[in-house]
Amino acid sequence: MPAASYCYFDQLTKEMLGGAVSIGNFDGVHHGHACLLKNLKLAAKQVNGPAVVVTFDPHPAAVLRPQAVPARLTSLERRAELLQQQGVDFVVVCRVDRDFLNRSAEAFFQSTVLESLQAAAIVEGPNFFFGRNREGDTKRLETLCRDAGIGLTIVPATAFGEQMISSSRVRQSLLAGDIAAANSMLTAPYQLTGKVGTGEQRGRLIGFPTANLVEPTSLVPVHGVYATSVQLDGQVYRAATHIGPNPTFGESVEKIEVHLLDWSGDLYGRDLSVDFIEHVRDIASFESVDILRQQLQRDVQKVRSLIHIGK
Ligand SMILES: Cc1cc2nc3c(=O)[nH]c(=O)nc-3n(C[C@H](O)[C@H](O)[C@H](O)COP(=O)(O)O)c2cc1C
Numbered sequence: 001m002p003a004a005s006y007c008y009f010d011q012l013t014k015e016m017l018g019g020a021v022s023i024g025n026f027d028g029v030h031h032g033h034a035c036l037l038k039n040l041k042l043a044a045k046q047v048n049g050p051a052v053v054v055t056f057d058p059h060p061a062a063v064l065r066p067q068a069v070p071a072r073l074t075s076l077e078r079r080a081e082l083l084q085q086q087g088v089d090f091v092v093v094c095r096v097d098r099d100f101l102n103r104s105a106e107a108f109f110q111s112t113v114l115e116s117l118q119a120a121a122i123v124e125g126p127n128f129f130f131g132r133n134r135e136g137d138t139k140r141l142e143t144l145c146r147d148a149g150i151g152l153t154i155v156p157a158t159a160f161g162e163q164m165i166s167s168s169r170v171r172q173s174l175l176a177g178d179i180a181a182a183n184s185m186l187t188a189p190y191q192l193t194g195k196v197g198t199g200e201q202r203g204r205l206i207g208f209p210t211a212n213l214v215e216p217t218s219l220v221p222v223h224g225v226y227a228t229s230v231q232l233d234g235q236v237y238r239a240a241t242h243i244g245p246n247p248t249f250g251e252s253v254e255k256i257e258v259h260l261l262d263w264s265g266d267l268y269g270r271d272l273s274v275d276f277i278e279h280v281r282d283i284a285s286f287e288s289v290d291i292l293r294q295q296l297q298r299d300v301q302k303v304r305s306l307i308h309i310g311k
């Protein structure tokens, strides 16, 4: 991935202008977003311009309701990477503050879509809202696009099961430990990134050394043991990941511990990205360290059976 996979509005260059534009949070980059982005690329081809996504940072909810803001599914870097995997040419970020959120739907459309990006087409989903208090909807957008003489595509909703896919639904699945459902909605396995900090150094003693992830950059799934994979120095490794306390040792602090299979070395201070593949079991309090150790052996076998990596 190039160092700067996204830019801000004051960094726009000529090749980013005159294209097809989609606006939204795009948190997680799910299959609903993917369907929309397929249409964005078609629209871009028709207008002979770039496929541009406009996204927001921080999330508008973080400015409006900081006490109740949902954790993000993706950092800006990861979101841009996933959007580009879907064929988006440019990701442009709106810096969100109270002034920005106070703009009317018309003012936002005029300044962002027409003046800054000189958009030739817009592509959105059915639940798109814009401007102060989410006053602009797809009807309003239709009128604005018609008046400005630019094309508009509203793509139908993509569902998973009976309901429409949304970032909020992916968050709910992760918080319920339903990794399979979350991954069915996402375009790539759910990924958690953090820095490797120091633990109690106990894992090494019980034969299962772990990298303890601190400062996670996105939502932490519910407590449990997970089959995961990690990319390290260009190689993919399987990992058994524990999220939660260590009740066997009387510790109640939540930890994110990653035990890499078929790897040994020192990871302290490095950034680690963990892909979640399956939920394996809940956290338990074991009667002895020996019984915990036997369970960890079974967990590792389970991870091997769930994840196959090419040699
Ligand atoms: C895959 C995996 C599953 C684990 N499951 C449990 C568990 O169910 N209960 C528990 O008390 N500790 C569990 N542990 C955590 C160990 O207790 C922990 O790795 C050990 O205390 C080392 O802690 P440290 O990294 O702070 O040194 C698990 C660890 C791993 C890697």
Ligand SMILES: Nc1ncnc2c1ncn2[C@@H]1O[C@H](COP(=O)(O)OP(=O)(O)OP(=O)(O)O)[C@@H](O)[C@H]1O
Binding pocket: 023, 024, 025, 026, 027, 031, 032, 033, 035, 036, 123, 124, 125, 126, 127, 128, 155, 156, 157, 158, 159, 164, 165, 166, 167, 168, 169
């Ligand atoms: N399931 C879907 N099918 C089609 N389009 C979608 C779907 N979900 C979102 N979109 C569209 O993608 C664009 C970006 O949406 P955004 O990421 O803001 O919403 P979301 O995924 O519903 O998230 P949230 O749950 O946070 O509201 C919008 O145009 C929206 O209408």
